[in-house]
Amino acid sequence: MKVNIAGFNIDKELIDKLNSPLATPELISASYARISRSNKSIEELRKEAMKELEKARKTNTNIIFAMGHSSVAEHSVFNIDLIGVSRALTELIQRSRIASFTEKSQRYVTFSKDYVVPAEFANRPKLKQPYKKLMDELFAEYELSFNALNELYKKQKPELKTRERECLAKEDARYILPLSTKTQMGMTINARSLENLLRRLSKSPLKEAAELKELLYTKVSAIAPSLIRYIDNDDYTGKVDLEKVGFTGFLQQELPWVKELDLENKVRVINLPANADDTILASIIYQQGELNWNETKETVAHLPRIIKQQLWNQVFKDLKPWHKVPRAFETVDFSFELTMSESCWAQFKRHRYCTVLRKAGSSLAAKIPPAIKAINRENIWTKLNNKIIRMGSALPPKLAYLNPYFRTNASIVTVFVKMNLREIYHFVRLRSDENAQWEIRELSQLMAAQVKKNAPQAASFLCGKSEMNR
Ligand SMILES: Cc1cc2nc3c(=O)[nH]c(=O)nc-3n(C[C@H](O)[C@H](O)[C@H](O)COP(=O)(O)OP(=O)(O)OC[C@H]3O[C@@H](n4cnc5c(N)ncnc54)[C@H](O)[C@@H]3O)c2cc1C
Incomplete structure (x- = not known):
């Protein structure tokens, strides 16, 4: 046996040397x-590739x-700094499943006033x-709330160190x-995934994209x-135009339905597996036994409980x-239908091995953290959140696609999510942990409770x- 390190990622400054x-x-x-086709x-x-770059290309x-292989x-990987992109655009970027991201955390870093002004507003002062x-x-409200929370925690949690207290306030x-807040992230991505990302960006109407x-x-x-070759918008969207077929029933129902869902249920069960415990046990035994799939399942179904x-x-x-x-x-x-804030969604969407469908919509509902009520700023927050959503809804129709900038972290997102139990284990390990952020922890615990009911073993x-650990 022999192992060669054929390459690894090092800083571009060294490569340039x-x-x-x-x-x-x-x-x-x-x-x-x-x-695949050589005896060498x-x-x-x-060595051959090094000698003849053009032939290698x-x-x-x-x-x-x-x-088409x-x-x-995928054997070519890039590390890319992305600086000054809006949080709205990360929605498109981080949809890449086979890529790695590390983003500046709004939990740990104070964000100074730095936001994207859409290039679309360049000659539109009335919108800009x-x-x-x-x-x-x-x-300004972020700063005021941060200071007020910091003061509150000084009194309520005197045991906290300054940094811990400030993180809690942030x-x-x-x-x-x-x-629209600007962020920065490190992205590691192979050339194949990057081609997909470029095509996704080219399909977006946003000038920032x-x-x-x-x-x-x-x-x-x-x-x-x-x-990388196929990077342009090829007009394939896989979407439907309801108005074109003269049926807008889904659109009309959307707003009241979303509002009701926002307030009532964070986690709605859509689909549960039948006999999950037996299926998994049979799947484990299947790999070790002589019986085929159906026979294994049948045998497991009849095993004594003990x-x-x-x-x-x-x-x-x-x-x-x-x-x-x-x-x-x-x-x-x-499968679940989940309702959460944009802030929680920013964390949720980082889990790559699940199917997630995000609903469009501009519900006025907002997730205002309980601590904001404690500093008596709930009404101000509600007004600001309504103002931004209404401003987004009032955009001229041809600029309606700018809507993603017109949301706050408190704005509500509804998603359909399908996860297998292995990914749920991973998700819950991280997100029900005591270090997890409170909103995603709440969501994770509710999901886990439903799964436990269905598959107790x-x-x-x-x-x-x-x-x-305990
Ligand atoms: C408390 C906490 C704080 C966090 N803080 C930050 C932060 O400050 N900034 C930030 O950007 N993110 C932060 N995150 C998000 C975190 O870095 C992950 O992106 C997120 O939790 C998704 O989990 P995951 O990457 O383990 O796995 P998933 O995407 O859920 O994937 C599941 C599993 O697949 C495997 N896998 C997936 N992709 C790869 C790959 N490319 N290579 C190898 N294995 C892979 C891994 O085994 C992984 O565990 C935080 C998460 C937590 C829980």
């Missing part, structure tokens, strides 16, 4: 692409684009002025920040021109908070990391 056109990840992609060793293939183009582009005025008001004050697409493509294609209990004890034996439960837990899916260790 090489001052070589060969400093491109395309060579790794090309040499790996050639593995990988070392030789890599041609290999990539042929294999990725002509033959896009997985070859009130927008800027309102954004300034929101940032955690809730940030709910009034608008989604177009600017990001242009910057990303220009910078990446200068280093690696052979990996035997099943013993088997479950074995499944969870020695399970630690950092362990994953077996893949067999992926055989059962749970399989979900018997479903809890936050901190609880498991």
Whole structure:
């Protein structure tokens, strides 16, 4: 056996010192692409690629684009700083499943007044002025609420260190920040995922998305021109136009329905698996036994309860908070409809292995943290939240797509989510943990309670990391 480190990501400043056109990840992609049809060793293939950059690029183009083996582009990975993008745009960026993100946290960092003014407002002072005025008001309220919360906690929680107290104050004050707030994030993404992201950005009508697409493509294609091609809006959306078919029933019902949902239920169960415990147990046994799938399930269904209990004890034996439960837990899916604030959604959407469908809509409902009521700023917050939502709804129809900037972290989001039990385990470990933010912890605990009712055995260790440690 032999292991070579063929490459790894290092800072661009060091790469620039090489001052070589060969400093491109395309060579790794090309040499790996050639593995499947060559008798040569990988070392030789890599040497060959180094000798003939243009030929290597041609290999990539042929294999990725002509033959459609896009997985070859996955061997080229980029680390990209994204600075000054709006929180609204992160919605599009972080939809990439096969990519890694670390974003500046509004829980731990104080945000100074820095927000995106949509380029669409450049020659529209009548829209731009009130927008800027309102954004300034929101940032001013953020600062006032932060100071008031900080003072409140000085009295209520004198045991906290300054930094802990300030973080607690930030955690809730940030709910009034608008989604136009600028943020920064580190993104690690392979060329294949990046191509998907570029295409997604090109389908967005936002000028901010177009600017990001242009910057990303220009910078990446200068280093690696052979990996990314289909980046333009090809007009495929997969959406439906209800008005075109003369049926707008869904649209008319939306507003009152969303309002009712916002106030009543945070977690609505949509779909639960039948016999989840038996399905998972059968899935584990299936891998070890001689019987086929149906026979295994049938046999498990008829096992005495005491035997099943013993088997479950074995499944969870020695399970630690950092362990994953077996893949067999992926055989059962749970679906929920969830209502949460934009702030909570910003955390929820970071979980990549689930299906999430976000509803459009501009409900006036807002999630105002209880602490804001304690500092008597609830009415001011409600007014500001209503003002921003109404301003967004009053945009001229051709600019209605700017709506994502006209929301605060307190604005309400409704999503449909489907997760398998393995991902639910992971989600609940992180989000029911004592260090998790309070709103997502609440949501996680409600979801976990529903799952436990449905799958008492399989979900018997479903809890936050901190609880498991205890
Ligand atoms: C208390 C707390 C504080 C946080 N603070 C911040 C913060 O300040 N800034 C910030 O940006 N984020 C923060 N996060 C979010 C966090 O970094 C994760 O993005 C988020 O919790 C999603 O979880 P995940 O990445 O483990 O897994 P998911 O996306 O849910 O994926 C599930 C599992 O799949 C595997 N997986 C998925 N993708 C990959 C991959 N590319 N490579 C290898 N394995 C993969 C992993 O095993 C992972 O556990 C915080 C989270 C918590 C709980």
